[in-house]
Amino acid sequence: MKYTKLGRTGLTVSRICLGCGSYGSKAWQPWVIEEEEARGHYARAIESGINFFDTADMYSNGVSEQITGRYLKEMGRRDELVVTSKVYGLVGEGALRSGRGDGPNRSGLGRKHILEACDASLRRLGMDYIDLYQIHQWDYTTPAEEILEALDSLVRAGKVRYLGASNTKAWVFAKALFTARAHGWHQFVSMQNHYNLAYREDERELVPLCIDQGVAMIPWRPLARGFLTGNRDRSGKVLRPRAESDRFGATYRNDDYDVADAVAKVAAARGSNQAQVALAWLLQAPGVTAPIIGATRISHIDDAVKSLDVHLTPTEIEELEAPYQPHPDMTTGG
Secondary structure (H helix, E strand, O other), X not given: OOEEEOOOOOOEEEOOEEEHHHEEOOOOOOOOEEHHHHHHHHHHHHHOOOOEEEOOOOHHHXXXXXXXXXXXXXXXXXXXXXXXXXXXXXOOOOOOXXXXXXXXXXXXXXXXXXXXXXXXXXXXXXXXXXXXXXEOOOOOOOOHHHHHHHHHHXXXXXXXXXXXXXXXXXXXXXXXXXXXXXXXXXXXXEEEOEOXXXXXHHHOOHHHHHHHHOOEEXXXXXXXXXXXXXXXXXXXXXXXXHHHHOOOHHHOOHHHHHHHHHHHHHHHHHOOOHHHHHHHHHHHOOOEOOOEEEOOOHHHHHHHHHHHHOOOOHHHHHHHHOOOOOOOOOOOOO
């Protein structure tokens, strides 16, 4: 395993982060791995040297946090692990798979919800603190000052060590960074953004902003939920179960399939596989700290770890990037 600092912080993380949204309850999504089967995934991650685990309160309606906390307590040392969670969505009775529902004050980023959601996550995780607490998306209905002050209060209370953001537009993220700085509040140190070979729109504004401000990028969907590994054919036919839940599945275009074909071509020439090549590209991308990989098989974790030793040449990188064409902005809100 290779390790690095999380942006400009003193926090050391593995260059692969295990996304724990794959573990929970099939009542939430049919492809989810339930607790007993998930044991081997956490064990393999820790054996491989992964110390970075990402979950969220809404994943499997809280069950992901419960499983993650239980297995990390059993298999790891808390002072060596970096555990993240997220706040925004509705959890509990009335919650939908999207994390939204009909509960007033039970979602969003109002102070009331942020404080209550953090306490609930700590209870489910069975932990005294969360290393990296992230907003799951921006809340345009709540003043920025209220959001940032509430998050700052969690750090000062010792419940959270660092703050992160996700799915936030560059102009909003810049405003949040500078507003927190102006008030002397703890700032966001990481950005969990949608970034992979098939979706590179953040290279226009968000990536340069994060690099300039020393913000770590920990991208989600590094394999485009398996699209870059060939989980559907050009007709759109789904070849693997998880692809059925890909909300971007209907949006893939011919040029996206050209990108996937380029990944397959480079992988074949190397005697590697598509997952390793696509992850290697992201690991070599400027500003990226650790891709967040979702695993429904133990072999997915093994491929992610092997990608650390795949060093793409400039020619290979050019071949992988060449088919890309601009996409509509898929960032939530605003």
